[in-house]
Amino acid sequence: MIAVHMETHQLHLHPLKKHKLKVTKSRKALLQVLETSPQLLSADDIFEKVNKHVASDRATIYRTLHTFESLGIIDQVQLNDGLLRYEIAHEHGHHHHVVCTGCGVVEHISDAPTEKALHNMSKKLKQFSVITEHTLELFGICKKCVPKHKV
Amino acid sequence: MIAVHMETHQLHLHPLKKHKLKVTKSRKALLQVLETSPQLLSADDIFEKVNKHVASDRATIYRTLHTFESLGIIDQVQLNDGLLRYEIAHEHGHHHHVVCTGCGVVEHISDAPTEKALHNMSKKLKQFSVITEHTLELFGICKKCVPKHKV
């Protein structure tokens, strides 16, 4: 148990020290919030959750998010509501999300056949010769939320 | 030529009369702008283009976009910059976009193999049993813009 705790602790501090960022309460809390969230969080979601632990300011949250994002500690995701959402950066590179419209829980996906189909399709385009990136997000109802919809 | 012009004219008026909306200068101009644009346009893009033809107000543009969207005359698209963009509603149902990061030109795509791959993938999800929708946008450089990037 102690080992597990220490390991988790290391994970929090590591990204900060690695990038020569100062370890502050606000930054630790923000990382903690993102690391433990099963959902993608907006800046305001993060602001509220962080403030349950430590007093912080929206400006600080926004600045911290920018800093972390440009250093690759976290990733931005644009869903269909116009708000930027954030998640801890995945080491495993390219992936997409399935988002529950009931509770917001997120499942990560990385599907070779889909990527291959996209690649094939891109070769058939009339006006384009180079595709540099793509966004793909799925929306559905997770197994825990299905019962609620049946009621 | 006259027939073509009349047909175009009919296309502008038709969606408005069909939904019992009053035909005003602002609405005609907004439809004209969207119909003739090779790009997806933001509210502000539309505001500026409309105002080259007729004097209009941002509030009117926003209200008109909401009205048209809820009646299915136009579609909203969320790209990766947080701004909602609009296009004339396509009769052909489900489709996606390829957007040139150079000039913004858009090509529509509707690819059966990709949709099939997505469908297959959705069956493999651990936490989800129902997928209701998805967003998919590709970004690249169109053939006209490729030379500019080589310079």
Add this chain to the structure above:
DNA sequence: CTCTGTGCAAAATATTTGCAGGCTC
């Protein structure tokens, strides 16, 4: 003439920036 649509102004929402003081290293 009636009622929808518009312009103007103010409010609401989301994000950014300047500056002085506080905290990490």
Add this chain to the structure above:
DNA sequence: GAGCCTGCAAATATTTTGCACAGAG
């Protein structure tokens, strides 16, 4: 102690809303 971070407040950007008047049907 030096310089990065933060809190506060004000600025900016985008979208929404209230209201009185204008214009389409």
